[in-house]
Amino acid sequence: MSVLFIAPFPPDFTGQSISSAFLAWRLEQDGVRLRRMNTNGTRPGQRARRLAWSLLACLLTRHRTVYLSVNANRGMWVTAFQAALARLRGKRVVLHHHTNAHLRHERPAARTLVRAAGSGAVHIVICDVMAEDLRALYAPVGSCLSLSNVGVVAGEAVSDPSPARGFRQGGVTLGHLSNLTVEKGCLRAIDAFKAAHAKGLAARLVLAGPIRERKLQRRVAAEVRASGGAITYVGPVYGAAKRDFFTEIDVFLFPSLYPNETQGIVNLEALAAGCPVIAFGQCCIASDLDDPSSRTVPMDADFSEATIAFLETMDLHAMSVQARAHYETLVADSHAQYEAVRDLLADAAPG
Numbered sequence: 001m002s003v004l005f006i007a008p009f010p011p012d013f014t015g016q017s018i019s020s021a022f023l024a025w026r027l028e029q030d031g032v033r034l035r036r037m038n039t040n041g042t043r044p045g046q047r048a049r050r051l052a053w054s055l056l057a058c059l060l061t062r063h064r065t066v067y068l069s070v071n072a073n074r075g076m077w078v079t080a081f082q083a084a085l086a087r088l089r090g091k092r093v094v095l096h097h098h099t100n101a102h103l104r105h106e107r108p109a110a111r112t113l114v115r116a117a118g119s120g121a122v123h124i125v126i127c128d129v130m131a132e133d134l135r136a137l138y139a140p141v142g143s144c145l146s147l148s149n150v151g152v153v154a155g156e157a158v159s160d161p162s163p164a165r166g167f168r169q170g171g172v173t174l175g176h177l178s179n180l181t182v183e184k185g186c187l188r189a190i191d192a193f194k195a196a197h198a199k200g201l202a203a204r205l206v207l208a209g210p211i212r213e214r215k216l217q218r219r220v221a222a223e224v225r226a227s228g229g230a231i232t233y234v235g236p237v238y239g240a241a242k243r244d245f246f247t248e249i250d251v252f253l254f255p256s257l258y259p260n261e262t263q264g265i266v267n268l269e270a271l272a273a274g275c276p277v278i279a280f281g282q283c284c285i286a287s288d289l290d291d292p293s294s295r296t297v298p299m300d301a302d303f304s305e306a307t308i309a310f311l312e313t314m315d316l317h318a319m320s321v322q323a324r325a326h327y328e329t330l331v332a333d334s335h336a337q338y339e340a341v342r343d344l345l346a347d348a349a350p351g
Contacts, residue, residue, distance in 0.1 A: 001033075001062065001063060001064055002033035002034055002035045002063060003032065003033065003034050003035070003063060003065045003066070003067055003094075003345050004034075004035050004037065004057055004058070004061060004063040004065070004066045004067065004086075004091075005024055005034040005035060005036050005037065005067045006037045006039060006054045006057070006058075006066065006067065006068050006069065006082065007020035007024070007036075007037075007038070007039065007067070007068075007069035007096070008020055008038065008039050008040040008069060009021045009024075009036070009038045009040055010040075011040075011042065012040045012041075012042060013179075013238075014179070015098065015149070015262075015263070015264075015265050016069060016072075016098040016099075017040060018152055018265065019098060019149050019152055019265070020069050020096075022151065022152045023096075023147075023151075023341075024036055026151070026338070026342075027342060027345060027346075030342055030346070031346070032342060032345050032346045034067075035061075035063065037050070037053065037054050037057055038050060039051055039054055039069075039071075051078055054082060055078075055081060055082060055085060058082045058083075058085040058086040058089070058091070059085040059086075059088070059089060063091060064091055064092060065091060065092040065093075065094060065345065066082070066083075066086040066091050066092070066093055066094065067094045067096065067345065068082055068083060068086075068093065068094065068095050068096065069096045069098065070095050070096060070097050070098065070099070070113070072098075072099040072101065072102075072260050073101070073260075074109070076102065076107070076109035076110060076113055077109045077112070079095070079113055080109060080112045080113040080116045081116075083095065083113060083116040083117040083121070084116035087116065087117060087118055087121075092120065092121075092122075093117045093118070093120075093121040093122075094121065094122045094124065094344070094345070095113070095117055095121055095122070095123050095124065096124040096147075097123060097124065097125050097126070097130060097134070098126070098262060099260035099262060100130070100259065100260050100261055100262045100282065100283045101259040101260045102137075103130055103133035103134055103137065103283070104133070104259070105137075106137045106138070110137075110138060111138055114134075114138040114139070114140070114141060115140075118140070118142075119140035119141075119142045120142055121142060121143075122142065122143045122144075122145060122344060123141060123142070123143065123144045123145070124144075124145050124146075124147050124341060125144055125145070125146055125147070126146065126147065126148060126149060126262050126263050126283075126284050127146055127148065127262075127263070127283070127284035127287055127288075128146050128287075129283060129284055129286075129287060130146075130262065130283065130284065131144040131146060145337070145340050145341055145344070146337055147334070147337045147338060147340075147341050148263070148284075148288075148330065148333070148334045148337060149263050149265050149268065150268050150288075150327070150330045150331055150334045151331070151334050151338055152265055152268075153265065153268045153269050153272050153327075153331075154272075154331045154334075171202065171203030171204070172201065172202045172203060172250045172251060172311065172316065173202070173203060173204040173205070173206060173248060173249045173250050173251075174189070174192070174193050174196070174202050174204070174205045174206070174249060174250070174251050174252075174253055174307075175205070175206045175207075175208070175245060175246070175248070175249030175250075175251070175252050175253065175270075175275070176189035176205070176206075176207050176208070176209075176252070176253045176254070176255075177207075177208040177209050177237065177242075177245060177252075177266050177269075178209050178254070178256065178264075178266055179209055179210055179212070180207065180209045180210065180211045180216065180220070181211075181212075181213065181216065181258070182213075182216060183256070183257055183258040183259070184256045184258050184261075185253070185254065185255035185256045185257065185258075185280075185303075186207065186211075186216065186220065187216075187219070188255035188303050188304075189205070189207070189253045189255055190205065190207075190220075190223050190231065191303075191304050192253060192255065192278075192303050192304040192307040192308075193205035193230075193231065193253075193307075195304040195305075195307070195308055196304075196307055196308055196311055197230060199308060201308060201311040201312065202251075202311060203230065204230055204231070204232065205227075205230065205231045205232070206232050206233075206234060206245065206248055206249055207220065207231065207232065207233045207234070208233075208234045208235065208236070208237045208242075208245050209235075209236060209237070210235070210236045220233055221233075242269070243273075246269065246270060246272075246273035246275060247273070249275060250275065250276075250316060250320075251275060251276050251277075251278065251310075251311070251314075251316075252266070252267070252270035252275045252276070252277045252278070253277075253278050253279070253303075253307065254266060254267050254270075254277060254278070254279035254280070254285075255278075255279065255280055255297070255303040256279070256280060256282075257280060257282075257299065261282055261283060261285070262283045262284050263283065263284040263285060263288060264279065264285055264288075267279055267285060267288060267289065268288065268327065268330070270323070271288075271293075271294070271323045271324065271326055271327035271330070272324070272327045273324075274320040274321070274323050274324040275320070275323060276293050276294050276295075276310075276314065276316070276319045276320065276323050277289055277293075277294040277295075277323070278294065278295045278297065278303075278306065278307050278310050279294070279295075279296060279297065280296070280297050280298075280299050280303065281296030281297060281298065281299070282299055288330065291322065291323075291326040292319070292322060293319045293320075293322035293323035293325075293326055294319075294323065294326075295310045
């Protein structure tokens with residue numbers, strides 16, 4: 001009997017969909033039988049229809065275990081309904097938490113989800129901090145397993161290290177990559193670069209990633225025009241283009257205050273490429289960057305000032321080497337985490 005694996009998958013690229021796709025692929029490579037149900041949708045109404053089918057699957061299929069990638073915000077109510085239906089039919093529920101807002105403050109949807117899943121549910125989180133917050137806010141919470149997203153990066157070619165930085169002509173290049181939004185820190189990255197540039201500490205800023213908000217598109221275009229070539233926007237990057245992005249930059253900026261931010265897969269990609277990272281230290285980011293090669297910034301601190309302080313004292317070549325070494329440590333630590341999740345689901349879906 002296979003595991004019913006309900007999660008969002010690409011081509012709508014988010015940290016959650018990328019992580020879900022990689023975990024499903026890796027489990028299947030290791031012989032775990034899954035029945036995938038994609039809850040993402042690219043056409044009008046498609047997501048709603050897929051969520052409805054997932055509810056029916058929780059109720060009507062004979063799978064003994066249901067893996068649920070927990071939806072954020074209002075979508076968490078749907079996950080709670082999925083869990084309730086699965087538990088009603090005597091299925092074991094495995095909940096994979098990819099977001100942070102419900103772990104910073106108690107939310108009715110999350111409280112309902114935990115109760116619907118029951119004390120026998122297994123909760124997968126990205127780091128131990130999330131497990132601690134989950135147990136502190138909600139009860140009953142049974143077993144928790146941590147599973148870092150660093151495995152996603154290790155499975156990509158972007159993890160090939162770039163040459164150690166520190167000898168580039170023309171000054172330091174900063175970079176910022178995400179689904180570019182104000183909450184994710186696009187404008188804070190621009191402000192930090194402009195402050196560092198004014199002090200002669202940074203020569204260029206490269207921005208990458210899709211921009212869906214028209215107002216932000218106009219603002220970024222204006223900043224690029226006004227910079228005289230110092231700021232570049234290269235658009236969405238995947239595969240070889242993403243590798244080129246990380247090869248081009250020296251230091252990665254991630255000033256995200258997005259409420260659902262957990263880890264930032266892009267931070268791990270930066271470390272893999274030997275880029276020191278400066279980031280707000282919310283959720284799992286602080287533990288991921290607990291290394292001399294990078295800097296975590298308190299969430300109420302001035303990101304521009306922190307960036308300047310880091311650039312003024314850094315030894316770029318040494319920090320580049322150390323960033324890659326720290327990434328290798330994170331990968332090694334993640335192996336046992338993945339094996340625990342694999343064994344859990346393999347036991348639930350014996351061949």
